[in-house]
Amino acid sequence: MDRIDRKLLELLQRDASRTNADLAEKIGLAPSSCLRRVRRLRKTGVIDRIVAILNPAKAGRTLKAVVTVELKLHGEQHMRRFLDFATRENAVSQAYAVTGQTDVILILRLRDTEELNAVCERLFEDQSNVTRFYTMLVRRTAKDDTAISM
Amino acid sequence: MDRIDRKLLELLQRDASRTNADLAEKIGLAPSSCLRRVRRLRKTGVIDRIVAILNPAKAGRTLKAVVTVELKLHGEQHMRRFLDFATRENAVSQAYAVTGQTDVILILRLRDTEELNAVCERLFEDQSNVTRFYTMLVRRTAKDDTAISM
DNA sequence: CCCGTCATGCAATAAAATTGCATCGTTTTG
DNA sequence: CAAAACGATGCAATTTTATTGCATGACGGG
Numbered sequence: 001m002d003r004i005d006r007k008l009l010e011l012l013q014r015d016a017s018r019t020n021a022d023l024a025e026k027i028g029l030a031p032s033s034c035l036r037r038v039r040r041l042r043k044t045g046v047i048d049r050i051v052a053i054l055n056p057a058k059a060g061r062t063l064k065a066v067v068t069v070e071l072k073l074h075g076e077q078h079m080r081r082f083l084d085f086a087t088r089e090n091a092v093s094q095a096y097a098v099t100g101q102t103d104v105i106l107i108l109r110l111r112d113t114e115e116l117n118a119v120c121e122r123l124f125e126d127q128s129n130v131t132r133f134y135t136m137l138v139r140r141t142a143k144d145d146t147a148i149s150m
Numbered sequence: 151m152d153r154i155d156r157k158l159l160e161l162l163q164r165d166a167s168r169t170n171a172d173l174a175e176k177i178g179l180a181p182s183s184c185l186r187r188v189r190r191l192r193k194t195g196v197i198d199r200i201v202a203i204l205n206p207a208k209a210g211r212t213l214k215a216v217v218t219v220e221l222k223l224h225g226e227q228h229m230r231r232f233l234d235f236a237t238r239e240n241a242v243s244q245a246y247a248v249t250g251q252t253d254v255i256l257i258l259r260l261r262d263t264e265e266l267n268a269v270c271e272r273l274f275e276d277q278s279n280v281t282r283f284y285t286m287l288v289r290r291t292a293k294d295d296t297a298i299s300m
Numbered sequence: 301c302c303c304g305t306c307a308t309g310c311a312a313t314a315a316a317a318t319t320g321c322a323t324c325g326t327t328t329t330g
Numbered sequence: 331c332a333a334a335a336c337g338a339t340g341c342a343a344t345t346t347t348a349t350t351g352c353a354t355g356a357c358g359g360g
Binding site: 009012013014015016017044045046047048049050051052053054055056058059060061064066068079083084086087090091092093094095096097098099100101102105109134135136137138139140141142143144145146147148149150 | 159162163164165166167194195196197198199200201202203204205206208209210211214216218229233234236237240241242243244245246247248249250251252255259284285286287288289290291292293294295296297298299300
């Protein structure tokens with residue numbers, strides 16, 4: 001993992017649709033050498049996957065919310081059960097067990113407030129293990145990167 | 151935007167590295183027709199971009215943290231200034247202005263706790279516009295999807 | 301100093317994307 | 331109601347791109 005690999009990763013994290021020849025030229029290598037590096041990065045798992053990122057508005061998910069969740073019972077199995085439950089919801093795009101002010105943080109992608117309500121009703125129903133939860137609607141997204149700076 | 155488009159988007163959000171011929175076969179179209187659909191989805195911006203997703207551990211960012219931030223001054227320009235400031239930090243992967251319990255939520259990707267400390271010192275220094283902030287370390291990531299379910 | 305290892309570039313080959321064209325179903329228009 | 335227009339499709343030819351074999355040169359260990 002040298003300077004060239006890092007440069008490759010930077011480029012591919014921004015745009016993985018460019019051709020290998022382009023990529024090769026940008027980093028100053030022959031196409032074949034470049035390709036072999038990229039393949040190695042994929043094989044070793046540094047590059048996990050190549051995906052399409054949609055425009056949320058044009059894909060019909062205009063609303064984003066962050067929800068912090070406090071659990072009643074904190075045992076490992078209770079935590080796991082809640083996370084499994086939350087993970088199954090399509091609207092949940094990220095789900096984290098955290099230390100500190102709360103127990104779980106969810107990030108939701110929603111069509112509208114109606115869907116928000118429906119998801120909350122399912123996740124935080126009476127017999128669920130949730131003491132309380134705070135819903136914060138995203139007013140403005142200043143940054144939302146998939147890239148990891150190298 | 152019909153059933154086939156939605157199926158295409160589902161597939162491409164999981165794996166955009168497959169060949170057009172593969173994709174075409176999976177959805178039951180000829181390669182040329184499939185390609186034209188994908189190109190349209192890109193051109194109209196439904197597909198925003200194609201990117202490489204790295205394995206955070208193998209890319210040297212093992213630590214993730216969620217930080218909630220309360221501002222002193224809440225005017226639009228103060229909010230903007232803080233968000234601009236936060237956005238410039240490489241470790242900040244997501245930055246949201248939100249309604250509700252707090253003002254700003256940041257999601258950080260860090261090498262170690264030392265970097266966490268350094269970032270916090272820069273973002274929440276004395277003359278910054280921050281009343282207080284809560285740092286929550288991610289213990290477990292149950293879900294972290296880039297996909298939007300269609 | 302020689303050998304083994306590894307990454308590289310070049311050129312040939314294989315695979316994939318792209319395009320032109322004809323067809324078919326649907327909608328619009330006269 | 332029929333004709334025209336539009337859009338999406340499949341096929342096959344063409345262009346572009348990825349991939350591979352091979353020879354070269356750099357580097358480190360014995």
